[in-house]
Every structure is written in structure tokens, then in C-alpha cells.
Amino acid sequence: MFKKLLIANRGEIAARVARACSALGITSVAVYSDADRQALHVRACDESYYIGPAPAAESYLRGDKIIEVALAASCDAIHPGYGFLSENARFAQAVLDAGLAWVGPSPEAISLMGSKIESKRLAERNGVPVVPGYFGDEQSIDRLVSEAGRVGFPLLVKASAGGGGKGMRVVEQPSVLVEAIEGAQREALAAFGDRSVMLEKYLAEPRHIEVQVLGDQHGNLIHLGERDCSIQRRHQKVVEESPSPAIDNEIRARITSSALALARAAGYTNAGTVEFIFQGGEYYFLEMNTRLQVEHPVTEEAIGFDIVQAQIRVAAGERFALDQESVHFGKHAIEVRLYAEDPERGFLPSTGTITQLSARIGPNIRIDAGVDRGDAISPYYDPMIAKIIASGEDRSEAIRAMRDALGSLELRGLNTNLDFLRWLVAHPQFESGDFSTRFIERYYTPGAFAAPPIEILVGGAAILTLAPSHKDVKDPWTNIAWRQAQQQIPCRFQVEGRTYHALLSRISGQESRWQANISQGDTAIYDGSLDIDLPYDAVATGSFSGQAASIRLRFDGNDALRNVILAGRGDCECTLAWQGREYVVRQAPPVSTETLSTVIHVRDEDTLESPMPGKVLKVLAKPGDTVSEDQPLVIIEAMKMEFTVRAPHDGIVAAMHYKAGDQVSVGDILAEMEK
Ligand code: ADP
Ligand code: ADP
Ligand code: MG
Numbered sequence: 001m002f003k004k005l006l007i008a009n010r011g012e013i014a015a016r017v018a019r020a021c022s023a024l025g026i027t028s029v030a031v032y033s034d035a036d037r038q039a040l041h042v043r044a045c046d047e048s049y050y051i052g053p054a055p056a057a058e059s060y061l062r063g064d065k066i067i068e069v070a071l072a073a074s075c076d077a078i079h080p081g082y083g084f085l086s087e088n089a090r091f092a093q094a095v096l097d098a099g100l101a102w103v104g105p106s107p108e109a110i111s112l113m114g115s116k117i118e119s120k121r122l123a124e125r126n127g128v129p130v131v132p133g134y135f136g137d138e139q140s141i142d143r144l145v146s147e148a149g150r151v152g153f154p155l156l157v158k159a160s161a162g163g164g165g166k167g168m169r170v171v172e173q174p175s176v177l178v179e180a181i182e183g184a185q186r187e188a189l190a191a192f193g194d195r196s197v198m199l200e201k202y203l204a205e206p207r208h209i210e211v212q213v214l215g216d217q218h219g220n221l222i223h224l225g226e227r228d229c230s231i232q233r234r235h236q237k238v239v240e241e242s243p244s245p246a247i248d249n250e251i252r253a254r255i256t257s258s259a260l261a262l263a264r265a266a267g268y269t270n271a272g273t274v275e276f277i278f279q280g281g282e283y284y285f286l287e288m289n290t291r292l293q294v295e296h297p298v299t300e301e302a303i304g305f306d307i308v309q310a311q312i313r314v315a316a317g318e319r320f321a322l323d324q325e326s327v328h329f330g331k332h333a334i335e336v337r338l339y340a341e342d343p344e345r346g347f348l349p350s351t352g353t354i355t356q357l358s359a360r361i362g363p364n365i366r367i368d369a370g371v372d373r374g375d376a377i378s379p380y381y382d383p384m385i386a387k388i389i390a391s392g393e394d395r396s397e398a399i400r401a402m403r404d405a406l407g408s409l410e411l412r413g414l415n416t417n418l419d420f421l422r423w424l425v426a427h428p429q430f431e432s433g434d435f436s437t438r439f440i441e442r443y444y445t446p447g448a449f450a451a452p453p454i455e456i457l458v459g460g461a462a463i464l465t466l467a468p469s470h471k472d473v474k475d476p477w478t479n480i481a482w483r484q485a486q487q488q489i490p491c492r493f494q495v496e497g498r499t500y501h502a503l504l505s506r507i508s509g510q511e512s513r514w515q516a517n518i519s520q521g522d523t524a525i526y527d528g529s530l531d532i533d534l535p536y537d538a539v540a541t542g543s544f545s546g547q548a549a550s551i552r553l554r555f556d557g558n559d560a561l562r563n564v565i566l567a568g569r570g571d572c573e574c575t576l577a578w579q580g581r582e583y584v585v586r587q588a589p590p591v592s593t594e595t596l597s598t599v600i601h602v603r604d605e606d607t608l609e610s611p612m613p614g615k616v617l618k619v620l621a622k623p624g625d626t627v628s629e630d631q632p633l634v635i636i637e638a639m640k641m642e643f644t645v646r647a648p649h650d651g652i653v654a655a656m657h658y659k660a661g662d663q664v665s666v667g668d669i670l671a672e673m674e675k
Pocket of ligand 2: 131156158162163164165166168200201202203204206208232235236275277286287437
């Protein structure tokens, strides 16, 4: 067995591999970038080495540097985790050439199966069904367009080397085909260094079902059952479970033997996943992931087996102790991915610092986290915060455990999909097990889950409008005078990712009575009178002593008094507590960013904002250009996705504020237009 293993990754997966090392008595070695000096994975490993600046290309993707570190630290193996260099055959070969063991399949198997095109051809040759499409070498636009006509619409353009939903476009009609092909090629080239694309028929209501396989170097190859990963947004998984509630034992036997046939044909060793889509009782091969998968814990919990330890043993040349018959398919397990992202705004990634993170963990709950309280989610890497895995004797027991775990989770400091996940696992259609990859599209509309209580909205609006923060106030008397002079005070603010409008109008002659009007989008939330009694300090001096203070509210004159606790105060934001739960209320940025579509098509606005933090990839227009509605103006890239900002109407570009390569934040003005 190895003595020392370097983990060429970060976040939760690096911490996960470190756990397996410690169970096997292996010394674990972390590598880290400037952004990760204090990161959890560094703390989780026995040793750690700095490898470069924050951008992945200068650190976690620097294969040469990583091998150098491994040799200098006298490691005998490298585990690549997932993402980064894990599916890079050249890196795997370089690791072997340096005399180190590679915890993964052979470089040959990675390059054969890492190409969606090559692996589909291999599947066809081995009698494994594939989705109809074009998997040819010729990549001219003309050829692709004519093949698209043969495949029919809707279709998918996919990067052959793609992964993580990147380089993939759904094309509904021929008119947008060329733009989609070019976009997929560009994304593929930037992300994978290979611009080849393929075309696939787009199935309407499929499920995603994948088979975990594991092979040793002595010719043994087994499967560890299937996972159902149908709950996706943007073609990326959010919830996974095993076994699949959608297939019976007959399909299960067929799909797992197809997966094994393909893995065998590829000469596959170590852990890998064969992905299929399943519709109308038929399954079709999608791709093989030649690495450990994000959702491997689902299988581990369902069958009681440690895949990462097995990967390391296999790489060290050990023979399996396990044969197919002794794999015990007993339990049901479900995983949800907790992301720093905003479900209210098209699931776009967000960044920030985690100020609170805690959960009540029952016996059926496992949490694989990459961060802890105080850690930041930076724009450099994947926005996944943690995976929560619940298991049970059957599916309903696992769902119940998951609901409890999510209910008890406290997470503050940034926008996350936590409320969305709570909503999702409580949904009757999820409970029924009957859904396709379109679940989210079909059942989720922004605002679908429980909104913050009215007390928080009114209390937040009152603090933000009537008690400006210390920074805004030079002279406390000016503040009071200003407040007394105002007859109507408008405010836009956000709570838990949702944006609200408030208008407080003074009821004449009454010091602390207002007419309050609060709405979210077009929906009125409160329209009535309000008595507001704010803590003296907060109002008069704009300062906050740090001691919790009370905001006293009385709705519609006669209602009972509500005490909302003011627990914190910063510039443009405050933390309020009501009935034991805390909420951060923030002043919203000036231009409407309520939904993704209002950002893309700000109807009467000529100011186009960046909908997410990221890097400007391409600027497609210049000041003075005449553009038509929907024409792409700027392409932004963040984490794992590309986002196109389009012209809201026909008109002239008045200004472009950034150039390719610039870093932008949410709300930064990218371009201005005039009619
Ligand atoms: P999987 O197929 O393993 O379930 P996804 O397809 O959603 O997971 O995403 C996996 C891919 O996403 C990885 O191959 C990688 O490209 C990227 N990825 C996900 N998480 C991370 C991470 N923490 N660091 C780097 N890349 C990541
Ligand atoms: P990636 O490399 O990004 O994981 P995949 O080819 O595995 O790309 O596809 C990711 C997801 O996209 C699938 O899980 C499925 O939901 C959807 N998808 C892929 N191909 C098709 C298709 N032909 N029809 C319908 N949905 C598809
Ligand atoms: Mg995939």
C-alpha cells in the first residue's frame, strides 16, 4: 500500500479523499492556491504545499507543478478527485512517467472514454444503445448544419470533450443553430482545449440513470448499482439517489450489463460511471465519466461500501476482495448538492463568506463539506458548498431524514439554494418518484418556497429607510431632520435572494405612523397602516452598539405588538430576528435584477448589468453599433457556465464598459443602449 498520496484537488472532494487516506494509514498531501491558504481541504490533510495563484489555470490545473510537488514531498501516488485534471489523459500519463501511481483508469481508457464521440462509437460497436445523432469527425459548419437537418429538432449541440453541462446547447429551431454551434465550440475550446462538437436528438422527458463500475488490475470488473440523477438545472445534477425509483429489476439487469460490457470493451480499471438517459422503457448511452463522481456517496451509503478506499487499493495493485454477488443492495440513499447560487435568479452562482453553518446530524445523515463557517466561496471555483446525504431502509425513510436534516441546517452569509432544496424534497411529485429531468423547469417558479414573514420585511424596510447607517450620517441631527422632512420613502431590498419594494408614506401629524406598501414583483404583500418604534440609537445616530435592540411594530393600528429583534447592522444591510430565525435584509442594487429575464431584457432600461460575478469572455459590439433585439452583446463566464447578455430592443450601443478578460461583479453595468 502507498505511504503518501497527493490530492490534486480542493474543496469537499479533497477532504473526502483525505479521510480515505487516513482510514488506510496513508499520509495525505494537499495542494492549494492563493485563494485556499486557509481552506478546509488544507486543514484536512497531513501536509500541504502552495502551487500558485487563485485562477485554476495557474494552480489546480498546473499538472507539471503538481507532479513536482509530489516528487519533492516523496509521495507515491496522486488522486485527482473530480474536475480539474481528473479526466486529463496527458496528466495521468505524466504522473505515471514520473514513477508515481495514478488513482484512476489508465490514460488510454481516459482518452478513449473521455471523448463523447469516440465512446459513442465504441458503444454502438458493442451493442449498447445510443441516442440518435451525428458523431462524425467532420466539423465544418456546413456539415453540422446538414447533419442537424437529418437528426431533426429539437436537438442538442454538445462538446465532445464536455462535462459539467459546459459546451452544451439545446436548439429548438434551425434559425439559432449556427449561433449555438459556434457558442458550444467556443466554450469547448476555452474549457477543454478541443472544439469538436456532436449533435444529438433531444429527448423530451428522459430520466438520467447512471451505473457505477469498478475494476481492478487483475481483470475483475463489477458494478455497484445505479444512481438516478434526474433532478437537474441547466443540465447539471442537484439531487441524486440510489436505487432509481424508475426502473424495475429487468431494466436494472439490462442497464448494468450494458455498462459492464462497455467498460470491459474500454479495458477499464478503477472507478468510473456509465451515464444513460432513460425514456419510454428504453435507455441510451450518454457518456462515461472516467473518474470519481460528485455523487459517489449515494452509492456508498446505499450499499455500505467505500468507493474511494477501493480506488486507492486498486491503484496500489490489490485484487478485489468483493465479487458481484457479494455487493449488497440494501438501503436507499439520496444526496442534495448545496450550492452558493440564487434559485430566484436562474440558479446563477453567487459568492460570499459563510457566517453561519450548522446542522443537527441524525444517524442517517452524512455531510461532505468543502467549507466551514468563516470560509469564503470565491468566484474562482465551483460554487458547491456541501453535499448532504440521507439514507434509510427505503426511499420514504431517506426522504424523511433528508427533510429533517435540511430543516435543521443553518447557513448564512450568502445566497444559497438551501430553501430551494427544502422546497424540492417536500414536493409531492418528488416524493412520488415520478419525474423527468424537466422536474425543476416544470414545477419550480421563483418564489415557490416559503417567503420571509411580513414582520421581517416591514422591520427591514423601516431600518433601511428610517435609520440610515452610520456611514450615511455625518450629523445625527441631520438624520433626524431628514427623516422628519420625508413624506414618502421608497426602498428596494433583498431577503434570502428575493427582492422587495417598499414605500413608506407618512400619515400626516403622526410621528411614528406610516402607510406601508410592500410588494414583490407584481404581488402586493402588505398595504396598510403601520406603527413603527425604532431603537433610539439606530435612528438618532445611525450607530449600532452590537446589543440586540427591539423594533416594535403594530400593523393596521389595532393588531398585537410585534417585537422584531435588530441583531446586527452594516452598511446597507441589517440582520433581524423574528420567532427565533435570523434574516439578513440588504438594500438592493439600483437597477432591477429580480429575475433572469428582466436582466436580459430590461424592458424600458437601456442599462445592461452583469447578472453574476465573473469574467468578460467576449465583447460583441462597440459604441455606435446598430443592433437588433436579442443580439448578443457581451458574454460573461463564471465558474462552470457562460452567460450571454443580449440587446433588450433594436437600437444603438451607447457605451461598452468592459473588455474581454475584465472581472465584473453582479450589477456592474456592462453596456448602455439608446433607442
Ligand atoms: P458528476 O457528473 O460527477 O456528478 P457534474 O457533471 O455536475 O458531476 O460536474 C462534474 C464536473 O463539474 C467535474 O468534472 C468538473 O468539471 C466540474 N466540477 C464540479 N465540482 C467541481 C469542483 N469542486 N472543482 C472543480 N470542478 C468541479
Ligand atoms: P455532461 O458532460 O455535461 O455531463 P451529458 O451528456 O452527460 O453532459 O448530459 C448532461 C445532461 O443533459 C443529462 O443528464 C441529461 O439531463 C441532459 N441530456 C444530455 N443529452 C440529452 C439528450 N440527448 N436528450 C435529452 N437530455 C439530454
Ligand atoms: Mg454527464
